[in-house]
Amino acid sequence: ASANIGVVGLAVMGSNLARNLASREGNTVAVYNRSREKTDHLLSEHPEAGFIPAFSYEEFAASLSKPRTAIVMVKAGRPTDAVIDALVEVFEPGDIIVDGGNAYFPDTIRREKAVRETGINFVGAGISGGEEGALTGPSIMPGGSDESWVTLGPILRSIAAVAEGEPCVTHVGHDGAGHFVKMVHNGIEYADMQLIAEAYDLIRRGTGKTPAEIADVFSEWNTGELESYLIEITAEVLRQVDAETGEPLVDVILDQAGAKGTGAWTVQTALSLGVPVSGIAEATFARSLSSHPEQRAAAAGLPGPAEDFHVDDADAFIEDVRLALFASKIIAYSQGFDEIRAGAAEYGWSIDLGAISKIWRGGCIIRAQFLNRIADAYAEQADLPVLAAAPYFADALTRGQDAWRRVVVAATQAGIPSPAFSSSLAYYDGIRAERLPAALIQGQRDFFGAHTYKRIDKEGTFHTQWSGDRTEIEAEDTH
């Protein structure tokens, strides 16, 4: 027994994570993969890592010092269950099994409960940053017990990305909290990407600039408050020229966006929690819409606006789009953090929202300067009801709202779909409204279903006898 950490599953993510672990002072890494070839390959390619190979689960367990700690990096779903079951057989109480794959958080809650009964610790850890991040430093979102964190904390801190001197990992909360937060991270990523795509589309169709020229706009934006990994890579993608045709690559890529499901999970979960994540939902739906070529072909003949879209002052328009993008981004993040807040309340997790924004500053796809402002807002007030109303963000929304409205109006008039821009603006106007037509909805519900309503001027629950003389009575029940 001489390894302090083990990795099971040596496909691209697992082998990169194993190499990352091995490269850090103090770690000796045991490795195991179901089929022998991947283990042999990793060992021959990276003799410098000093891996301790195992070719059975028994050998793997024997090569680990106690408490045994293993990170599982296999395909999500059944393969993960199969590996956990096998490890439970060879591990002992106090040992730690970490699932670093992309598990759906209810699965993590279920697995944690089952494994805990054996006395073994189970930790679901969201790991963001793809292959590159796994190798050089990901953002890590571990859940699980406090006991497991004592052993796991230093190991994960050793391999995580570092942002402003701090490792991008924190003990998020118990059982499924880590995978929940990773899920919302991906949902926010969907919204951020959609917003950037809408900004590009509006600028291109409004000003006639080429993708390469728009790349320069994004590079410029990347020096200011929008500074982020996603803006940076957007410029790179837009600048890329297709070797075969000489066209901008973005013009030869099929316009049907794929998805692996984490955006949908974020939205489904938000629906059951009753949290309006409209930006994430629209971003997820926009990908679905793009991926139905038969419907798009059938609808292609439907009319758009009579006049062509052209803006007179390109620079002013681009500045409006920048402000609209920042305002919409604030809303998307505000909604995402709202979902984490609601999830924590529902599942009994104690999640430090400021700490979450900090561990997203490095390693992950949504890494950005902006996340410091979120951390500041929660440092100022830990129980913020809504992030968008915190002073820094309220100020940015105040600065941006006129431009935001102009952009949404222009997009609507030009017939350019901007679901994420416009739904974010609708959310903003909804959340800040003094009164909402929800009052009318309550009246309608009372009319057809006797669902009752409350009044603004006195306590109690009321019902109007719609099918009778329409007098109001005090009601007992709220349906």
Ligand code: NBP
């Ligand atoms: P894959 O998701 O492609 O999984 C392949 C690995 O699973 C191989 O090691 C394979 O072993 C193993 N495996 C399977 Br399949 N069934 C198994 C079973 N019944 N028992 C034991 N092992 C089994 O690998 P990946 O792309 O490296 O991703 C690993 C995890 O990390 C996934 O959950 C993924 O969602 C997550 N993730 C991926 C990324 C990314 O950018 N790719 C980013 C973040 C998270 P074999 O060699 O014997 O077939």
